[in-house]
Amino acid sequence: MFESAELGHKIDKDTYDKEVPALRAALLDAQLDMANLAQFPVIILVGGVDGAGRGETVNLLNEWMDPRYLQTHGMGDPSDEELDRPMMWRFWRELPPKGRTGIFLGSWYTWPIINRVQGRTKTADLDQSLERARRLETMLVDEGALILKFWMHLSRDKQEKRLKTLEKDPKTRWRVTERDWEHFQRYDKFRVVSESVIRHTSTAEAPWTIVEGYDSNYRSLTVGKIILDAIRTRLAAADKKITEISAPPPLPSIDNLDIIKKLDLSQKIDKKTYQAELEKYQGKLALLTRSPKFKNITVIAMFEGNDAAGKGGAIRRITGALDARYYNVIPIAAPTEEERAQPYLWRFWRYIPRRGRVTIFDRSWYGRVLVERVEKFCSEANWMRAYSEINDFEAQLVRHNIVVVKFWLAISKDEQLKRFKAREAIAFKHFKITSDDWRNREKWDEYETAVCDMMDRTSTEIAPWTLVEANDKNFARIKILKTLCEQIETMLNKKGIVIKKM
């Protein structure tokens, strides 16, 4: 795989000096077109062998290109705020918005490779990381991103020679660290591991480009031209209509039986039991979230359900038991301008809390497969892929010791009508019914199909849905509190959750 990058590629100074000005002008031009169009971001990952000119190339690109539309991120050691969240959070927070370019020096491949080379992980772990990286990139590409991955390569001899040359010159000596020499000792292992990484993650939509790094003229011109070409091609394609995928239809409801219809919505509890249970579970929740071990986990609770199913009331019964400093309720409405310039899941990633905290979403990332699907705000291709993107997202949360609790509050069509009318009758603006609510109601069956589909595709072992029979508000609230307590308790009892130092 590295053969072409060990041929001794070289560009002489004259050719280089002749080509660079035109390339620079063309890059600036392409950046401006991208910025004006603001339709897609460019994500550039730069990895490779130490001494192969990763940093120099990135610095040069920054010289060539317009720094106003370009940002470089050196993904060094994570901050404490980053360590408190899933690994990918630090990349999500730095994703370039549409129209801009983000260069990542160090990427989601860096630590998986280093950990494998140093023997801290096994091949199976590496494979899992790569699978996750691949899925992330597929999602980004589906969201419109142009991803360019560069691997700067040097043969063993060339790497040694290069490190020695850098060390000899007082001007560049600072760039060679002990760590570089340590890495050099493991060159062969590093080569094997990175070859495998490149092989497994060179996908059609985001292939790696291996660039021989020894000659800086060759390296710089190659990288610059590829970037220019990729942006230009993409700009040209932007006018064309994207062919929609057409997925096989979801499970048809031929016997009129589904998980929603199966619910026993008549379940209720009397007021006295409710009061007792409420006190019991709120007390339990208070204790759980104040236990020292809670500092090591995170809770994300998420509410979906029919309109007027009682989400707000249920949320207040939870927050009533919590310390206000450690929770946050995020109502999901239409995305803001900054959110629209990013991939769909970005506006949820930004609210992932630090450890020791509870975040409650009032409506959620499931909007895409519910309202956006039914109201045709997005194409079938987009909501079909959302299922797996959401599963990936939740898997990342759970892997980071985040308790993900998902509630669907179900009420009957009759009960909804009763509540709508009651709300209209009291004319208390806080419970205003909008025309949207009535319109959604007309599509009851379509929503039900979407909900059943969603359950089938996203109620996973790691992040199961809890269906809540909510015709009786008291019954619903207790079920919710109880479920929440159980899931937090399970996570707290998980092996490996250690008490974090204060």
Added chain:
Amino acid sequence: MFESAELGHKIDKDTYDKEVPALRAALLDAQLDMANLAQFPVIILVGGVDGAGRGETVNLLNEWMDPRYLQTHGMGDPSDEELDRPMMWRFWRELPPKGRTGIFLGSWYTWPIINRVQGRTKTADLDQSLERARRLETMLVDEGALILKFWMHLSRDKQEKRLKTLEKDPKTRWRVTERDWEHFQRYDKFRVVSESVIRHTSTAEAPWTIVEGYDSNYRSLTVGKIILDAIRTRLAAADKKITEISAPPPLPSIDNLDIIKKLDLSQKIDKKTYQAELEKYQGKLALLTRSPKFKNITVIAMFEGNDAAGKGGAIRRITGALDARYYNVIPIAAPTEEERAQPYLWRFWRYIPRRGRVTIFDRSWYGRVLVERVEKFCSEANWMRAYSEINDFEAQLVRHNIVVVKFWLAISKDEQLKRFKAREAIAFKHFKITSDDWRNREKWDEYETAVCDMMDRTSTEIAPWTLVEANDKNFARIKILKTLCEQIETMLNKKGIVIKKM
């Protein structure tokens, strides 16, 4: 000052139970009106004596109010990302947008008080902190915020009694820490210091409310009613037209002499000298920003100037010397939706970098006293107060070892015309001239007046402006690089800048 809060206020259970439901409903109602109007945020600060029920009150407010429009921030120990920035950054990042409420448990008063009580600072330091707090609040109020400051008070006896009661009950024991008892030992000192703080910072627009904290019914009802009343009063006032202040006119230019006219724009350097100097200062900048001490400081360079004065080119000569991982260029354009929901300076605070980094603003927070003033995008009252707000902002940066370098690039009217025409002639879209540019040009004199005013009011000892004669691009670039190097060097040589551990 605390006399009224030591009278033994008490509300019996019956009265309390009778009043609370109406209060809760009214609070929810007011929150919804606020959210719909989205005209102002509510900022609630809660401070006071340990054991006086600060946390309980905030939790109760969270129970009473709609958590979707309310967020509570426990301002405990700062994270490493927060420590890397000026102290106020952590408050700016949590400011509620218009229409929402933010409760801060712990505020910009907390550390100044604790430091003074524990003798780590002197009265003069405290006074300075208070002056800064007052100015911040004035600014927030001018930007439309409703600020409510609550001080929960307990007499010495009552505090002791309360801490002991809490300790006795196994359910509340966890809430009394050793630190609480330590603080109690210093009750008298704490009382004196906080009395002085309250006295100095009870302004007309953001007064403190001292609430006796012993009886929870009294405390909760009092706080709830004040919040409701303040929001309602403010909502009622929202319709009324705010009386504009009318400031005395700025220095008139009666002899047609000003600092811009005084500039010798004919200064130039030849190409050979330019090349040599460029290499010299870029090399110097590279070394300075790579020195170990640089990890402890931050650089913020800011460019303003006439249209076509060469800001972009000058910025690229700086970034060309920097490591791409450690700088960021922020082009300032129209604010986004999220930025418009915040005070004016918020969109600059969000880009304040961590230590060891360089951020370059292409146009800046001076937009308000330049384009917004001349084009009448904001009222005279608003741009008049911007001068002191900007000075406060920059003072905070400088106090945190941030080098603030401000460049004004000046070209003559003739030179601008030449550049505009040249740009139009090459028809290279990257240098497109917009109708805005021509329109601004028609207001040349008005802009000049605004610029001179700005210099007079914001070129401070700690953050002076550098006027750059930019008719000759080469001359300008060298002057900029040289100035930047000098200012960084001065900061690096400042006593007290220690090498931060890696």
